[in-house]
Amino acid sequence: MYVTPELYRALYDPKPTEWEIDRFARLAADLAVFVRAMNIVPQYLHRLAPRRDRVWEIRSLEPEPQIRILGLFAAKNVFIATHYELRENLGVFDRPGWRIAKRRAAAEWRKLFPPYDARPETDIHQLVTGAIDGTYFRDRRAH
Amino acid sequence: MVPTSETAVLTSFDIAYFRQQLRNRVFEAVIAYFADRAAAFGLTKAAIAAKLGKEPSQITRWLAGPGNWTLDTISDLLLAMDAELEPVVMPLNEEYRATPLTRTNADMPLRRADASTTAAKSSEKFQILATGT
Numbered sequence: 001m002y003v004t005p006e007l008y009r010a011l012y013d014p015k016p017t018e019w020e021i022d023r024f025a026r027l028a029a030d031l032a033v034f035v036r037a038m039n040i041v042p043q044y045l046h047r048l049a050p051r052r053d054r055v056w057e058i059r060s061l062e063p064e065p066q067i068r069i070l071g072l073f074a075a076k077n078v079f080i081a082t083h084y085e086l087r088e089n090l091g092v093f094d095r096p097g098w099r100i101a102k103r104r105a106a107a108e109w110r111k112l113f114p115p116y117d118a119r120p121e122t123d124i125h126q127l128v129t130g131a132i133d134g135t136y137f138r139d140r141r142a143h
Numbered sequence: 144m145v146p147t148s149e150t151a152v153l154t155s156f157d158i159a160y161f162r163q164q165l166r167n168r169v170f171e172a173v174i175a176y177f178a179d180r181a182a183a184f185g186l187t188k189a190a191i192a193a194k195l196g197k198e199p200s201q202i203t204r205w206l207a208g209p210g211n212w213t214l215d216t217i218s219d220l221l222l223a224m225d226a227e228l229e230p231v232v233m234p235l236n237e238e239y240r241a242t243p244l245t246r247t248n249a250d251m252p253l254r255r256a257d258a259s260t261t262a263a264k265s266s267e268k269f270q271i272l273a274t275g276t
Binding site: 002003004005012018021022023024025026028029030032033037038039041043044061062063080112132133 | 154155156157158159160161162163164167168171174175178207208209210211272
């Protein structure tokens with residue numbers, strides 16, 4: 001996994017409150033799951049509709065507020081984490097909050113890898129080793 | 144990250160990180176066992192629910208993430224799968240004393256890039272991207 005400098009700073013820069021320290025430490029631990037866990041489950045990694053965006057999210061569910069890490073795949077097992085969003089700020093799926101977040105992820109990708117496209121697959125097994133069978137992508141608007 | 148001195152005070156970040164890591168690792172172990180049993184013997188969430196006298200939706204929630212797990216939750220799930228946990232406590236690996244995001248892939252046996260790709264050649268570490276800004 002690769003993370004942008006902004007995301008890295010969000011994780012590790014000093015925080016003003018104990019609550020923020022705790023939440024971002026747990027977010028860092030949740031991100032590390034991608035790297036070191038033997039298995040990945042759909043509740044952890046999910047591709048966002050529409051599929052043409054090629055944007056995925058990693059979900060950090062606990063404690064509230066939930067956090068989403070957005071990013072794209074450069075290759076199998078190579079996830080480029082572009083930035084994070086508080087789930088509560090994203091609102092209903094594919095409304096402006098989500099659209100802006102997905103556009104930001106895509107923009108970060110283009111800034112980092114201008115000549116290259118992200119991996120287009122929706123089959124999780126083509127992108128991640130050790131994925132447990134399940135629904136990692138729903139081609140629908142509801143979320 | 145984690146101090147190397149025996150007497151150094153742990154940071155709040157380290158404490159929270161390792162709490163979450165433990166939660167995630169136990170969850171991973173239970174999920175992996177469930178997936179194995181499901182593939183090999185057709186074990187279902189409904190069967191676990193029936194054994195525990197709970198609604199299937201409860202089992203679905205439990206297997207969706209470790210957020211609300213207690214030790215009792217783990218015990219219940221494992222017992223319903225005819226399994227138990229074998230805890231092993233060991234000294235913290237020096238590798239874990241490094242910043243988690245800079246651990247090498249050597250300790251991460253599965254989630255490696257395809258070695259034939261260009262990205263793989265530069266993905267020896269879980270690292271920060273340069274943005275050129």
